[in-house]
Amino acid sequence: MSFRTTLISLFAFACVLVLAACSPASASEVQPLVIYSGRSENLVAPIIEQFEETSGIPVEVRYGSTPELAATLLEEGQNSPADVFFAQDPGGLGAVEELLAPLPEELLSPVSKRFRDPESRWVGISGRARVIVYNTDKLSEADLPTDLEGFTDPQWKGRLGWAPTNASFQTMVTAMRVTWGEEKTREWLEGIIANEPAVFDGNSPIVAAVGAGEIDAGFVNHYYLFRFLQEEGESFAARNYFLPGGGPSSLVMVAGAGILESSDNQAAAQKFIDFMLSPVAQQYFATQTFEYPVIEGVVTHRELPPLETLNAADIDLASLSDLQGTVSLLQEVGALP
């Protein structure tokens, strides 16, 4: 076969492939529900599959990172094919809130007020706590301060890790600004920066670095540790520490979802949210992804302290919407480029 015929046959093959891919898939009776998921496939695919089975509604998911999907939704506007936006954090949902339809009250009623948007445009699906992950070879819980302020002490110089680009970290800073005020928050940030923290790109590299002993402690979300324990075993030298100090030190946040106003599949979308808030799905998040349930009556994982013990009740997530102010502050102190 000559080079030329190889090229031509390759091209013909490609055309056939494109045509095959473009032809409409076997038409099913029910219109599929389209979800843009900022939550990783590893975490949510099993429970979405379960929804398909119980509801009979076929689901198509586009996985991506929360901010990029939010930007996509903003560019798409009214023409978005998405019915539901399932986001990693309230910041992503807040960015697209003008595109979201209000959720009916009966859907939201099982969820505690502080885990949902006051205007009902989105609802929390699972909870995550901000914790300190520390290296167990170098530290014990007794060595750790009771609140975030303690980490500005010079004894932590060169021992800490943080991820200023991470959305959950930024929400924690917003909580500081709401509770402490701008001035004290700035002092805290400057105090940490003076301790020369290692800068990471996200939570999971921080946990990896703490486990390896590269740093002694880091500010993270609680559930990453359990992934490491699962893959590396109990000998992984890091554990979570839930700061007992209250306020921003004991923040509990949510990953949540909202329905696009432009969706022509509202009924199915509501069924999806309803299912995600059902005891079955909530138990899945509690058991499989080590997160906190957002409804009553679901058992949290035995390795997690129950939500009620976290001293976290005093901050309303809806008051944490000023992301822009937080980003500006982080830029001013030099934590963000």
Place this chain on the structure above:
Amino acid sequence: MADRALSTLPLKIRETRRRRVSLAPFLQAPWLWAAALLVCLLIVLPIVYLMMRALGAGSGLLDVFLNPSLAATLARTAGLAAAVTFSTVLIALPLAWLTTRSDLPLRRMWTVLSVLPLVIPSYVGAYLFISFLGPRGLLAQALDGITGGKALPSLYGFSGSWLVLTLLTYPYILLSLRAAFQRLNPALEEAALSLGHTPAQVFWRVTLPQVRPALVAGGLLVALYVLREFGAVAMLRYDTFTRVIYTHYRSSFDRSTAAALSLVLVALTLLVLWLESRTRGRGSLVSPGQVPRPQKIVRLGAWRWPALLFCVLIVGSALVLPAGVLLYWLLRGLQAGEVLVPLLEAVRSSLLAGGLAALASLVAALPLATLVVRQPGWASRLAERVAYTGYALPGIVIALALVYFGANYALPLYQSLPMLVLAYVILFLSLALGALRSALLQVNPNLEEAARGLGHPPLRVFFKVTLPMIRPGILSALALVFLTAMKELPATLLLSPLGFKTLAAAVWSSVSEAYFAQAAAPALLLILVSSLPLALITLRENNA
């Protein structure tokens, strides 16, 4: 004088025309120009989008630009790009020569292996290097018995970013150079040798000038890759300009400021291209009338041992090391009871995406490359520069531009496979363009003119005369785009048809959530699957 003798070699040097606005070239080849114009219109879409968005930015924009740290970030980015480009040349030049012109033992194997680091997504690559070489990585832990638990020197900052990006990007130059070495006319080197030059002199004075367009084209790809790079430098804690752009997208959902900053990146790209046009040399070097004969293979003799060591060192650190960490993750996870998901569908999607991207980029680049080489002038130069902007912009910018135009003006096409292929063409056109341009520069236009003079229509001349001669260039263009598209993320995630899952997407989502075993399986498959087409190409080139 040997120099004088050399200058009388039958080299034909065509001066590029003076910068003059002339419409004559359009009339000579209207169809080529029409095709090139179509391609350029497509490439311009993201820039139009960026301008629209940047106009929407408020007064805060001025603060962003006046921020003194921005200039420092730009300088840091340029420094990294220059350093990486330099070191990749040092790696790729000997590798390309050894795998095309010498009797290096296991040459075919090295050919395939040395190109494969290209498919490792840089974010994942950085993660793997940190896992192994980090201050307390696997290597440091393995050495605990000797070092007493000390940390290794920091991999973070400039040095780590430089090392990791060098190891992940040198194949861009390697692929371009290999094609150029394969098309060299041995007659020139033989003539120079017969005139009393030493082999070293021949290399510097005859061989290197002939492969220089390919070297510069590859170097350009590396420099632009570093400019738009985000994932690896974020992991390795080196603030580059693209990281600033991403921060605006990710943290403040501020598309306007991000767009304005991206336009700065476009300007920076044009500057790099201008520099490239200075180093590229004026005019083209073409071999005299006859079709080049097969290459003479240089016997390495005792030099083959250092040559082998060099290959082992490069392939070992750029491919075996990351693959080793992946294998370690996989085995550790499986032992701990991790369950792997089936990946057959992802393999199919990745091959489809990479294959279509390669073919479509090749078809789109051919008319442009032909014009750039055969009708140099202001118009073709402009078209070429426009083509490169698509490669220099961060993937998320291109993806969002197509999301905007697709969802608002081409809804039936939106998030379909043809749309994804269009995105790939915008992103990777310049990869194919550089390879084809270097290949065409080595073809003597007299041969084409002779065929035309014998009454053959232009298309027939192209297929019968030009195509066989630029074959190595075409294969290297296909390989470059194929491998780069296999690891592409932002456009694939946002623009693919629903449910279209590639191996790279599976790796990315698993790594970011610390599912290491589930990341390792698709990553290893990605390397394995990519090596098959490369092996086929290598076998063909040796049969030729």
